[in-house]
Amino acid sequence: MEFLAQYVVALIVGICLAFGYIIKHSLNFIPNKYIPLIMGITGVILNVWLNDWTFNPGILLGGMASGLASTGAFEMIRNITEKR
DSSP, X not given: OGGGXXXXXXXXXXXXXXXXXXXXXXXXXXXXXXXXXXXXXXXXXXHHHHTTTOOOHHHHHHHHHXXXXXXXXXXXHHHHHHTO
């Protein structure tokens, strides 16, 4: 898992975290099980956009890792705040 850390883009994690929060709390017709899929796809699209619309396996992995990291960050924040 450590090798994935080099592919995570903080800007994409932040955008996906906010977008995922909006989906979870505002769009009740989307089941929670699809949010990681949506964040993975969103992360890839954002990473391609940030890299001037070029696409290669590193950009794909970076986008997916960043989008999925946002779901993990959301769960971590939720767990920390629920314990208080």
